[in-house]
Amino acid sequence: MGGLTKEWATQVAEAELSSTLPVHTKGVAKLAVEVSQVFGQDAGLLIAAATLHDVGYAPRLATTGFCPLDGARFFRDEHGADERLVRLVANDSFALLEAEERGLREELAGEFPLLEEPLLVDALVYCDMTTTPDGGRTTAAERVAEILGRYGDDSVVGRFIRRAAPEIFAAVGRVEAVLAAQPR
Template sequence: MNVAEWSTRVAEAELKAVLPRRWAHTQGVACRASEIRKTLGQDADLLVASATLHDVGYAPRLAMTGFHPLDGARFLRDEHGADERLARLVANHSFALLEAEERGLREELATEFPLLEEPLLVDALVYCDMTTTPDGDRTTAQDRVAEIVSRYGDDSVVGRFIRRATQEIFAAVERVEAALAAQPR
C-alpha cells in the first residue's frame, strides 16, 4: 500500500463516522493536492498524504491538547510511526505555529515538530487547505479566511490566529498559483 492509500485509510477511520463535515473538507483538500501534485515532483505523494491527514487531530479520540495540528502529528508519530516529514507537515500546516503561540503551545510544537525548510511543499499544503471549504468545495483564500473568522468569531483563539496569518496565507497561495501558472501544459 502506498502512502496516499495509507493516509486515506487512516483519515477515513478517524474522521468519517465522527466528523463527516471534517471528512468532506479532508477529501477536498486531498483532491486539491492530487490536482497540483505535478508541481511537487518527488514530493507529490508526501503532499497528498499530508493533505489527507492535515486535520486528523480533530478526531475526538486524538484531541489531547485541543490543538489539532499537534494532536494529529503526535498521533501519526506515536501510533503509526509516520515519516518525520509527514508528521512535521501535519503539525505545521497553514501557519499552525501562529495558532500554537495563541494557545501557549508554540515552543512545544516547534521543539517536537520543527517547520520544514521546504517552502514550496509547505506553501502547497497551505494552498490546498485554504482553497477548500469545510464541505470540500473549491473557494478562494479570501473567502476561506472570511468563513473561518465568521465560524469561530473575531475574538476566539482561531479568529485571532487567522487574522495574524491572513497575509502569509494569501502570499503562500499566490506563490503556489504562480508555480502552477509557470508549469508547461
C-alpha cells in the first residue's frame, strides 16, 4: 500500500514522470513543505499530494487524457494508495469543472468524491496555482493568465480555467489568511 511520505511520493513521481521531476512539480512540492506546518498530522498528505498531483500526465497513465482522473486511478489501482491522497489528486485545482468540460464529470465525481476537508483541498490548490511551470512562485491571477495564454480561451483548459478562476482565487485567499495568522 502506498505511503504518505515525501520519499515515497518523490520515488513514484520520478518513476512515472522521468528520473528528474518536472520543475513545476518540484516547485509545488517545495511550497507544500513550506505551508505544511499548518496541517499537523496531515502535513505528509499535503506534501505527497503536491508531489504527485501531475503524475496523470505520464504517457503510460494517460488513458482518458485527463490528468487528475488518470493519476487517481493509477494511485488507487496500482498502489492501493491512501483514499484521501487519491481523492486530493483526483480533485486537484477544481478538477470537477474541467471534468465537466471533458464530459468526465460523472466518472470523476462517482469514483473520487471531493474530500470533505476544505482547507486541505485549498492548500493543494494554493501550492499548484501559485507555482509557475518553471517552478517559481507567482500569484494565482498570474498563473491563471499564464494557463489561458498557453492553452487559449476557447480550449477545454481555457474554458475550465476561466470558470474555475473565482474558486481558485478564493481558495488561495483562504490559505493565505491561515498562513498570515500563524505565529512567525
